[in-house]
Each structure stands twice: as C-alpha cells, then as structure tokens.
Amino acid sequence: MRARQAAAKILAAVVDRRTSLDGMLDPENGNPAYRQLNDADRALVRAIINTALRHLPRIEAILDTLVGTPLPDGARALHHVLTVAAAQILYLDVPDHSAVDLAVEQAQLDPRNRRFASLTNAVLRRLSREKATHLAATQALPVIPAWFYERLISVYGEAHAASIADAVLEPSAIDLTVKSDPSGWAGKLGGLVLPTGSVRLPAASGAIPALEGFEAGEWWVQDAAASLPARLFGDLAGKHVADLCAAPGGKTAQLVLAGGAVTALDQSGNRLRRLESNLARLGLSATTLEANMADFRPETLFDAVLLDAPCSSTGTIRKHPDVLWTKGPEDIEKLARLQERLLRHALTLVKPGGDLVFSNCSLDPAEGEDMIDRVLADNPDWRLIPVDAADWPGLEEAISPRGEFRTTPAMLPATAGHAGGVDGFYAVRLRRNG
Numbered sequence: 001m002r003a004r005q006a007a008a009k010i011l012a013a014v015v016d017r018r019t020s021l022d023g024m025l026d027p028e029n030g031n032p033a034y035r036q037l038n039d040a041d042r043a044l045v046r047a048i049i050n051t052a053l054r055h056l057p058r059i060e061a062i063l064d065t066l067v068g069t070p071l072p073d074g075a076r077a078l079h080h081v082l083t084v085a086a087a088q089i090l091y092l093d094v095p096d097h098s099a100v101d102l103a104v105e106q107a108q109l110d111p112r113n114r115r116f117a118s119l120t121n122a123v124l125r126r127l128s129r130e131k132a133t134h135l136a137a138t139q140a141l142p143v144i145p146a147w148f149y150e151r152l153i154s155v156y157g158e159a160h161a162a163s164i165a166d167a168v169l170e171p172s173a174i175d176l177t178v179k180s181d182p183s184g185w186a187g188k189l190g191g192l193v194l195p196t197g198s199v200r201l202p203a204a205s206g207a208i209p210a211l212e213g214f215e216a217g218e219w220w221v222q223d224a225a226a227s228l229p230a231r232l233f234g235d236l237a238g239k240h241v242a243d244l245c246a247a248p249g250g251k252t253a254q255l256v257l258a259g260g261a262v263t264a265l266d267q268s269g270n271r272l273r274r275l276e277s278n279l280a281r282l283g284l285s286a287t288t289l290e291a292n293m294a295d296f297r298p299e300t301l302f303d304a305v306l307l308d309a310p311c312s313s314t315g316t317i318r319k320h321p322d323v324l325w326t327k328g329p330e331d332i333e334k335l336a337r338l339q340e341r342l343l344r345h346a347l348t349l350v351k352p353g354g355d356l357v358f359s360n361c362s363l364d365p366a367e368g369e370d371m372i373d374r375v376l377a378d379n380p381d382w383r384l385i386p387v388d389a390a391d392w393p394g395l396e397e398a399i400s401p402r403g404e405f406r407t408t409p410a411m412l413p414a415t416a417g418h419a420g421g422v423d424g425f426y427a428v429r430l431r432r433n434g
Contacts, residue, residue: 001109003041004102006033007048008080014053014322016076021049021322052087053321054168057145058138059086065134066123071116078113078120081106085124089131096128143168145324148314155365156408163410164363164424170409172318173419174201174208177227177250178219179257179282185219188212192418195394196231198224202417217282222250225315225407225425229308229359232387232405232429236260239303243286244293244346247271249278251308252286260304262286265293294345301351309339311360311367315424318409336366343375347382353434355385359427363408368426369400376430385429404428 010031013019024031025046034045052059063082064070071079085103088094100121107113107120127134142149142165152161175198178185182193189211191199199219205211213219230251233241237259243252246264252275255262264286266272272290279286289296293307312332313323343358350356360367376382386403389396398407405427414420 001102001105003037003044004084004106006031006037007045007084009033010045010049011052011083012077012080015325018326020326021320047092048084048087050321051091052083053325055087055091055143056325057143058141059083059090061138061141062086062127062134066126074112075116077110078107078116081113082120082123086127089124089128090135100124100128147329148324151364160408160410164408167409167421168317168321170318170421171203171419173421174205174221175199175224176201176219177222177254185213192415194224194412195392196224196227198222198227200224200418203419220250220253220278220282223423225422226250226361227254228405228425229306229357229427230254230258232357232427233258233304233355236304241304242302242306242349244305244307245309247275249275251306253279253282253284255306256284256286263289265289265291265296267292294342296349298349301354302349303351303354305346305350305356307343307346307356308359309342311335311339311362312364313361314363315361315409318421332364332366336371339367340371340375347379350432352432354432356430357427358430359425361423361425363424369404372428381433382430383433385431387429
C-alpha cells in the first residue's frame with residue numbers, strides 16, 4: 001500500500017506540477033514517502049512510475065473509456081490512483097486482484113477519494129477482464145504527448161516520428177566507452193561493438209561496479225550517441241582543450257584520451273567533484289575549474305572547445321520518460337536561447353584555426369540546426385566542418401546532408417541479446433578561420 005501511495009504522489013508531481021523524476025527518486029533528498037520505503041518497495045515504485053509514464057496516453061485513453069463521465073475537477077488525486085493501478089494491470093507482472101484491491105483501499109483511505117471507492121473497484125475490475133481488448137484498441141496511439149509528437153512529425157516525417165515514439169517503450173541499453181581495444185572488451189563482457197566504437201552490454205549484465213575492468217578504470221558508462229561529440233575532434237595531441245559544461249566527465253575523459261591538455265569547467269562544485277572522482281578511477285587527469293562558463297575569460301585561447309550545452313533532454317526519453325511530461329514547447333524555446341548565448345560566448349574562447357564542437361541531447365532543431373544557422377550567419381569568420389559519412393560506417397543515417405550528427409532513439413536496431421537504440425543527440429563541428 002505504501003509503495004502505491006508513493007507512486008501516485010510522485011506521478012502527480014511529475015504530470016501535474018512538472019517536477020523532475022530524478023530528484024524525487026533520490027534516496028537521500030527525494031520524496032519523503034519514497035525515502036521511507038525499503039529497497040524492494042522503492043524498486044516497485046520506480047517500475048510503476050516509469051511504466052505509467054511510458055504508456056500514459058494509452059492508459060489515460062483506456063481510463064476515459066471505462067470511466068465514461070469525466071471525473072470532477074476535485075478528483076485529480078483519484079486519477080493518479082487509477083493510473084498507477086492500470087499500469088500494473090496492463091503492463092506489469094503484478095496480480096490483477098492485488099492491483100485492484102490496493103487501489104480500492106487507497107481510495108478509501110483518502111478523504112478526497114473515499115466517495116469514489118466503488119467506482120474505482122468497478123473500473124479496475126472491468127479493466128482486468130477486458131485488458132486484451134483495450135490494449136489492442138490503443139496499440140496505434142503514440143505514447144508521447146501530442147504537442148511533441150506533432151513537432152517530431154514536422155521534423156522527421158510520420159514514419160520516423162512513430163519509430164521514435166515506439167522507442168520509448170524499449171529497454172535502454174548500457175553502453176561503455178573503453179580506453180582501448182573495444183573488440184577485446186566486447187569479448188570479455190559479452191558485448192557488441194557499435195559503429196561509434198562503444199561497447200554495448202548484453203541485457204542483464206549485472207551490477208556495473210562488479211564487471212571486469214571497472215575497478216581498473218578501463219571503461220566508463222556513456223551512451224553511444226553521447227560519445228560522438230568528443231570523437232569529432234580527432235587527434236588532440238599537443239592541443240589545449242576546454243570542456244565547458246564538463247560534469248560528470250565522460251566527454252572530458254575522451255578528450256584526455258585523445259591527447260588533449262584539458263581544462264574542465266562546471267558551475268556546480270558537487271558535480272565537479274563527481275567528475276574528479278570519475279577521472280581518478282580512470283587514471284586520467286585534467287585541470288578542473290568551478291565556474292559559470294558564461295563568465296569564463298581565459299588569458300590564453302584554446303585550440304579546441306567542447307560545448308555540450310544544457311538542453312531540453314528530449315533525446316533521453318528512453319531513460320527519462322518524465323522529460324516529455326515536465327517540459328513543454330516554451331521550455332525548448334527558452335533553452336534554445338540559453339544555448340545560443342553560451343555558444344556565442346564559447347566562440348570567443350577559440351584561437352584562429354581552432355575548432356569548436358557544439359552538442360546536446362535534444363531532438364529538436366530549435367536547439368540545434370536552427371540555432372547554429374543564426375550564429376554562423378552572424379560570425380563569418382566561422383564555418384561548419386562537415387562530418388564525412390565515409391569515416392563513420394554504420395552511422396550514415398545519423399549524418400545530415402550538410403555534415404552534422406543527428407541521432408534519434410529509433411537508430412541502431414536491436415540485435416540478438418542486445419537492446420537497440422541510442423539517445424537522441426545533435427553534434428556539429430565548427431572551425432574559426434585562421
């Protein structure tokens with residue numbers, strides 16, 4: 001019961017108050033109802049919430065059909081109780097009678113919902129009897145909010161947009177960036193070498209810290225798409241490099257391994273300490289600086305700068321299904337303006353002949369191609385350096401006609417024993433004329 005109550009409260013915070021899920025599930029500072037649970041119940045809460053968010057439009061459509069008359073305005077809490085129960089009945093390995101009985105009891109315990117206990121019982125028992133019918137009826141309904149689905153169609157076309165939406169329902173893979181010998185580590189860990197050079201672990205690989213190579217610092221967890229921006233620089237031997245929004249440090253580690261003398265910035269001291277800890281495990285070193293990059297004005301310009309900018313994170317919806325319920329079109333536009341300000345400042349940090357790679361994990365061109373066009377139009381001493389598809393076999397689909405990387409969760413299909421997909425990422429390489 002306490003787990004279901006916590007799940008309903010957290011779901012309400014995500015959907016109604018647009019609160020980030022990660023913060024509420026933090027074991028030390030998260031939602032109080034969640035923190036009071038034991039590990040097993042916390043795992044159940046996470047399973048319920050993630051499942052409910054991944055299937056929310058379909059669950060809500062089914063509940064609308066079963067309830068018939070819309071619930072009164074004051075019954076929003078009941079809606080979340082029904083959603084939590086429906087997620088269990090439709091998509092989780094929970095006995096239907098347990099989901100129904102606990103939801104009814106939950107309604108009876110809440111003074112706001114007590115008068116709807118009989119309705120809760122009737123709706124959920126009917127759902128249990130008719131689940132196959134309702135699942136079939138909603139199978140074609142996109143599982144992402146309508147506002148975002150329409151944006152995807154306008155950018156990617158209907159077929160690709162549908163594939164991106166469907167990818168939300170697929171388990172997210174765990175990818176590793178290795179210091180060297182991807183094939184060797186794939187063999188040791190039962191993994192698969194991806195076109196990015198990353199190693200994708202098989203499903204159910206176990207706890208990451210227990211895997212061979214973790215303690216020795218031979219690799220780190222990094223989505224395959226997230227490894228692309230740093231790879232665009234190529235060899236950095238003898239070059240001074242700035243990583244401007246560096247934590248947690250995966251890209252910093254790549255830049256160090258490429259030979260760069262790296263200065264890693266982050267405005268959060270806690271995140272910077274995490275970066276330093278990660279680099280220490282890997283046996284790598286970089287100069288770290290706690291600073292807001294918008295105020296960063298070094299005495300000497302850099303040969304190369306990486307700006308992996310704060311963004312809407314819409315490319316990470318497989319791992320973070322709450323993103324599309326806590327963000328809206330206005331957030332995308334606001335973040336695009338922030339990225340543009342950061343990029344314009346980052347350009348001033350690069351010496352003539354130097355390179356800048358801009359990236360983020362958004363699927364929206366407002367945070368990528370559209371913004372880059374404006375910045376380049378105002379800076380004639382900068383030009384785009386196209387990615388050559390011939391250098392990236394297996395990733396041709398992710399390279400735009402003018403040579404930018406644009407990955408989506410629908411790319412890199414699943415193979416036997418390995419999940420498919422990557423995070424949605426945008427990355428472009430720019431060069432200042434010498």
